[in-house]
Amino acid sequence: MVTDVDTVTKVRARRLSGGGALVRQLMRDKVGAVGLTIVLLMAAAAALAPVIAPYDPTAMSNQRLAQPGGTFLLGADEAGRDLLSRALYGARTSLAVSLIVVGCAATVGVLLGLLAGFYRGVLDAIITPVTDIMFAFPTLLLALAVVAARGPGTENLIIALVLVFIPSFARIVRGTAMSVRREPFVESGQAVGLSNARLIVKYILPNSIAPIAVQFTTSIAYAILIEASLGYLGLGVQPPQPSWGSMLSNGKAFMEMSIWPSVVPGVCIMIAVLGFNLLGDTLRDVLDPRLRGRTNR
Template identity: 45%
Template sequence: MTALPTPGATPAAPPPGAPVSFKPARPRWRETLGLLARNPTAATAALVLLAIIVVAVFDEAFAPQAANAQDIANRLQPPSADHPFGTDDLGRDILSRVVLGASVSLTVGFLSVGLALVGGTLIGLLAGFYGRWVDDVLMRIMDMLFAFPAVLLAIAIVAIRDPGTFNTILAIAIVYVPIFARVTRASVLGVREEVYVRASRSVGASDLRLLTRHVLPNAAPPIIVQTSISLAFAVLAEAALSFLGLGTQPPNPSWGLMLAEGRGYIDLAWWLAFFPGIAIVITVLCFNLLGDGLRDVLDPRQRTLMAGGGR
């Protein structure tokens, strides 16, 4: 009969030659999601953003009417059971236009930030990793772009290339490339001199392997946080350009364009500008709160405190 181990006793070492089992480490992304879920503010913001994204992707399923369906007999109707967000000066349903406008605003935000992320990260990687004249040339170009106020630069680019959704995406992307380049470069400068990078270089690892396998993964946390924050400002920039008539063009729905259309009726029909304005506020606030949560989770010192229960 095999003797049962005594509670509290140190388990005996396995005999020589016996297989040793190792418990696999928990994947870092799962640990990150677990810590993020323990942050109620960031978790709530993530859930709200997920709901907004679902509405934007399946916009026609959530919109009660077509975006430009007019009902002149019921123009400027206040919120009611038939029209929860009211109607505008052409009798169009505001709820439908807000839902369909979410698709435009988020599409512009994600595509513009995605382009800026790719371009800025590549520039920052090269500048931070190689240094010297590569760093000087690339970062001086970024400094020139960064010297212009972001909104004014975007307005100038759209004005040169004509208003429209595509040009809005391009303008916002160009504006945010220097931001991602500077964040990436600062992170790479701290990573490229780490022991594991030097060890890989000493055994003959190529620059491409060093950049993709060692430098970029370890420099990613600040870039991820910057992406979330930039999405918030991209939504604001799209709304600002559309409000000025340089972004999405009518009759296509856009939150910024709806604000511009409702500006002249603010005393007569407050709901024309209120609901698209609330949609912008909620979306931008959630992106910012999610960015704050990601910053806490991805910061090594904060991560240790959160994993240890705050002790």
Template identity: 50%
Template structure:
């Protein structure tokens, strides 16, 4: 008598759906980023910066502008974990409050650059000819200047201050986003889905923002992360030269400038603000590197 055939147990409908259901864009990005070590280190540092910027003013042990001349140049102690500066102000409190300034300037400046640059790049790549030449030659002129020198020149015209620093840094990084957006438009403007949209009578604005712009999201997201690190560094540099955040408001760059005069006597005045700048810039760079690897379509199957 023949033995009965062994039938493998079938997966339930729910299990099959759970195994085969594709992840969305953001879910897939987060899933792949979790497996990227460098990206996760950067994401952790960025998360700490964001939390410090949000809650630092409420969790700071002292008023960042409170002076106590009895503890001038105090080294790190239990009372002042990161020491005190030349006016007796708590360095930890000033760093925690200064995190909000650095992140705010970086986000607004990069927001300006990303918005204006992306729009200019989309228009230049889609319109072509004279419009493309005019816009991109203007971007080349901006590219011809070193970033920090161009920002200083803009501040010289607008006047020093935190708001003008945001505008100056934003203008400096507009050409980067413009080139990325334009490159994407040139790559896909003759694709079949764009031609199909034109054939059914879609307006140019709808074609740009509904069909072309989504193809530029991945490189724009990566560039946004990397530009945030440079924007924080640029704000620190401008404040270091006295052109950004004005006293008595705390700023990492300003604190670094103030600590420079007392580096031999009280090195902690410059070391700890410098570490804050370094960790923030490193966090956004690591996150940008991770996002670049995660969003690269050539690495999707690795």
């Protein structure tokens, strides 16, 4: 016998499984198409960096601060290293760190949000104040404090950024869980004897996918920016591994002789952040029924 609860679940599952339809909607929107294209190109550049990079990003030469168009397509830095190769490997570093950070933060934050929003009571009284306290600190300042306390390096950078991004996911999912928990189909599930864990997995979590997806996309943009900021201060990914932030920092001392060691990583950061922000903005419009009229801009 098929219950109303099962019917609602199947309908919602079909909506969530329409990945192809979602991509088509994104591509029909001009802003979304630009954002998705930038993100895909960045991902391709990061994945194929060892193949398409013309030189070893750490190999030095005597062509220090060479201008673009010669041996090096985008010029060379103060140590004679190819800026194009370093930019490609910098994309690899930035995207890898951002995905790891946001993925871990989303996992922990979603779990905390589900527990706080569904069970309320003592769990909510503990989780919500802690996340509110973390929200009281500026994001970059909090990340800077954690990295400064633990020391520079990729591992400490990831730990700091994970702690920074957990509260945003927890707050979003908590709100959704509190709202969905009062829906009739959840009450029907409770009436037929479904366990709390089953209700969370079957009803609460699927209804949280849309806000989680939007937050995930925009958080990657912010993670790229913070990773570059900490790299600029020398607290992020350490040499000789290329990083857009450290490239920007090293290039600033030679601006009078050549602008390219700073311009190349700066433009890369700008385009990457822009792409994820545009994609996140359009994704929000597509997934939120109240905003669908704004698509096809």
